Amino acid sequence: MKVQGVVLSCVALLNAVLAQQSLIDRLPDCAAQCFEVALPMTTCKPDEINCLCIDIEFQTAAATCNAANCTVIETLSATNTTRAACGIPIKDASDTMIGVTAAFGGLALVMVIMRLIDRGLSAQAKLGWDDLLIGLAGFSSVVQNVPVFVAGRLGFGKDIWAITPSGLTASLKWLYVTYFMYQVAEALCQLSICAFYLRIMTDPYTRKIVWVLIGLVTCFGIGNTFAMIFNCMPITYFWDGWKGEMTGTCIDIRLFGFIRGGVEIALDLAILTLPLPMLYHLQMSTRKKLQIMSMFCVGFVITVVSCLRIHGLIQFGQTQNPTYDNVPGVYWCVTECNLFIVVACMPAMHAILQRALPSIFPRSRNASGYAQGQYGSSGPGKGSYFSQSDRRQKSGSNFPFGVITKSTDVKISREDRSDSDVELVDRPPYK
Known part of the structure; x- marks a missing residue:
């Protein structure tokens, strides 16, 4: 023993x-x-x-x-x-980053494709600037999302000391593309919604507000894109500077993120709330009114996501493990953009669902077949916020312009619709 x-x-x-x-x-x-x-x-x-x-x-x-x-x-x-x-396990959030990006990115892409196909095949409506812009936004979001997948596979999302030097450099190169394409995609999406408003709104004052928003979004988007592209000088310092083997400078990304985030939230709220007062005053059933307004209210989720993204900036630059700790900042960033695309496509999805599921999404017509009233003054077509034709009722006599049939027509793209349908579905061409 x-x-x-x-x-x-x-x-x-x-x-x-x-x-x-x-x-x-x-x-x-x-x-x-x-x-x-x-x-x-x-x-x-x-x-x-x-x-x-x-x-x-x-x-x-x-x-x-x-x-x-x-x-x-x-x-x-x-x-x-x-x-x-010491037996300390490696933390890895790359699967979460990839999964969140794939889920919302896939949803946004499917909705853009469905919208463009539906608009392209529709006999009542033509593709407009809003459709073109959302198509470009969808393409930009793909270019934004794919680098996130690649960066995750290269190791971004793990503890920084667990990533090979070559993998870390390569992942930062890919995320560089994500960051500036995010600026492009979100600006295009905002412009698409504004172009949609221009097509459906006839009130001169409201249209002026939309044009002001277009100007602000354009300037803000261009400025953000260039600020992100040239946020480090030389540009290669963005992905090579971590080694400490070269000299270079970068802007204070936290300060930039806070300022940009605040302005972005203000613009988002201005764009998303613009049609709500008009939609509220439309003469339609409460169910239909809530159904339409809820599509725009979903957009306020974007504001919540923006706040979460800004919250992620608090620890940015203060962590010794950026490839792991900054994962939420990456997926909140791409999620914000992808959700914006989803919100922009929701009115078009409403049209598709009306045709596919008419029992769940009926058109707003009363029992006699008459379309319901308009928001605005009592005169036909006057004072209305939305594009529509003049309306008359049959009285049994001849009017100066001919006999009026017993139907109430609200025509958008030469199709009978109620106010609650036309401005969110088949829209007239720009004037």
Whole structure:
């Protein structure tokens, strides 16, 4: 028994020595030297890896030495090696980032395709500027989303010390594309909604407001895009600067994000709330009114997502693990844009659902077949916010312009519709 105990003790001691030696051998030279320098700061024995792993004073001394004497790549390699030796698992949020992007990006793409196909095949309506702009926004969102998938597969989303240097550089290159295409896609989506308003609204004052919004969105979108493209000088500093091997400067991305986010939320609210008062005063059933207004109210979810994205900026630049901690900032960014596209396509989806599911999404007509009234003054077609034709009722006599049939027509793109349908579905061409 004594011999067996001695043998076991020797084996345990040998394993500890080998573990220490193996750890030192796997560390970069500068980190191995720092390991030796930091040993006097601990009461743990050199072969007690588990003890060293929980000794905060030793860990701090070694990390300080690494930061002063090692390159960034060597420091990350040493961190990964020591954390692996201590049995600390690698955190990985890349699947979450990819999954969220795929879900909302796929939904946005499907809705854009359905909208364009429906508009292109419709005999009552023609493709307009709003359709063209949403098509460009959909394409831009694809260019925005795909780099997120690639960056996730390259390692972005894991602890920064667990990513290879080449993988980290490549993932940042791909995300660079995501960041500036996000600016492009969101501006195009906002312009599409404004173009949609121009097509359906006839009130001069409201149309002036829409044109002002178009000007603001255009200037803001162009400014944001160029600010993102040239946020670092040289541009390559965006994906190579982390190595600490080149000189360059970048704008304060947190300050830029806060200012941009505040203006973006203000523009979103202005665009999304513009039609609500007019929709509220339309003469239709409460159910129909709520159904239409709810499509626009869904857009307020975008404001919530924008706030979440801004909240993610709080820790941006303050973390030592940016590839993991900044994952929410990435997926909230692309989700905001994809949701905006979904909201912009909802009126078109309403038209498709009316044809596919008429029992659930009926058209607003009363029992006699008459379309319901308009919002505005009592004169036919006057004072209305929405495009529509003059309306008359049959009285049994001839009017100066001929006999009027017993039907109430609200014509948009030469199809009988009620106010609650036409302005959200088949829209007249621009005048």
